[in-house]
Amino acid sequence: MTDHQRTTTEATTDAGAGADAVPEPYLTELAPGVHAFIQPDGGWCLNNAGFVTDGTATLVVDTAATERRARLLRRRIAETGAPVPRTVVNTHHHGDHTYGNGVFAPEATIIGHAACRREVLAAGYQLHAVWPEVTYGDIRLTPPEVTFEDRMTVHVGESEVQLIHPGPAHTLGDTVVWLPRQRVVFTGDLVFHGGTPFVLMGSLSGSLRAIELLRSLGAETVVPGHGPVAGPEVYDEVEGYLRFVGELAREGRAAGRTPLEVAREADLGAFAGLAERERLVANLLRAYAELDGAAPGAPLDVVAGFQAMAEMNGGVAPACHA
Numbered sequence: 001m002t003d004h005q006r007t008t009t010e011a012t013t014d015a016g017a018g019a020d021a022v023p024e025p026y027l028t029e030l031a032p033g034v035h036a037f038i039q040p041d042g043g044w045c046l047n048n049a050g051f052v053t054d055g056t057a058t059l060v061v062d063t064a065a066t067e068r069r070a071r072l073l074r075r076r077i078a079e080t081g082a083p084v085p086r087t088v089v090n091t092h093h094h095g096d097h098t099y100g101n102g103v104f105a106p107e108a109t110i111i112g113h114a115a116c117r118r119e120v121l122a123a124g125y126q127l128h129a130v131w132p133e134v135t136y137g138d139i140r141l142t143p144p145e146v147t148f149e150d151r152m153t154v155h156v157g158e159s160e161v162q163l164i165h166p167g168p169a170h171t172l173g174d175t176v177v178w179l180p181r182q183r184v185v186f187t188g189d190l191v192f193h194g195g196t197p198f199v200l201m202g203s204l205s206g207s208l209r210a211i212e213l214l215r216s217l218g219a220e221t222v223v224p225g226h227g228p229v230a231g232p233e234v235y236d237e238v239e240g241y242l243r244f245v246g247e248l249a250r251e252g253r254a255a256g257r258t259p260l261e262v263a264r265e266a267d268l269g270a271f272a273g274l275a276e277r278e279r280l281v282a283n284l285l286r287a288y289a290e291l292d293g294a295a296p297g298a299p300l301d302v303v304a305g306f307q308a309m310a311e312m313n314g315g316v317a318p319a320c321h322a
């Protein structure tokens, strides 16, 4: 979908109509008992989720931005015959990945990185603040109640589910969900497939380190945070884009130009086909901060970042089609 189409459909303030503007989510089985829940078109708020089951237990990876979509995920899981999920892992705190936690609690225990819990609590109704026009339904903020710092392993029958924190990357509290036996990885938003990577709330250098970590796992199947399932070749595009942002930031800062000026004039080259191009200015804000010596994940003005992205879009805020 082009940016123009997204802008046009954004004019429908009714979230039901907005939901009609994109195809319905679908399930895809990646290995026996391992499914991805893919939400086209993978744009803002349309994240992926998934689940792992052995027929006696079910672990869910991420939820969705609205009650309707989270209930649909829950229904799709039940339709496969999998038991009621007792575990949900959040790959990070963003509302598209966590707003639906309440649809799975209290039967399910929510697990996430310690910083994911802190940020869910700090961010509150984060999507409502950015996209008040969306019909979210009954959203009960439900932060992870079991947290970890570095690594944790959860067993779903014979399947080992490794939770690995890569350090600050897309956010401060990212988790990679790695199934070594099935060689499937759920990357959360460390990987966007077809969309533009987004490091405003995390770290550019840390995102590059996260890609290194992902490569080291040797996954055959990669479930990105947004966009269709891929193989490990998807890492090349993400890494190439992140290095491109770093290069633009170094040149632009040396020339005394602002991130918005640099983003507006940038020749995107090989990355011109990525959706959510407006994220470039937000990524440059983070890259500039790191060049100025900011630690990975140091707080930045997120509101200013979203305003800059709206300016990139000709004054129109990026649209959420959840």
Ligand SMILES: [Zn+2]
Residues within 6 Å of the ligand: 092, 094, 170, 189, 225
């Ligand atoms: Zn995210």
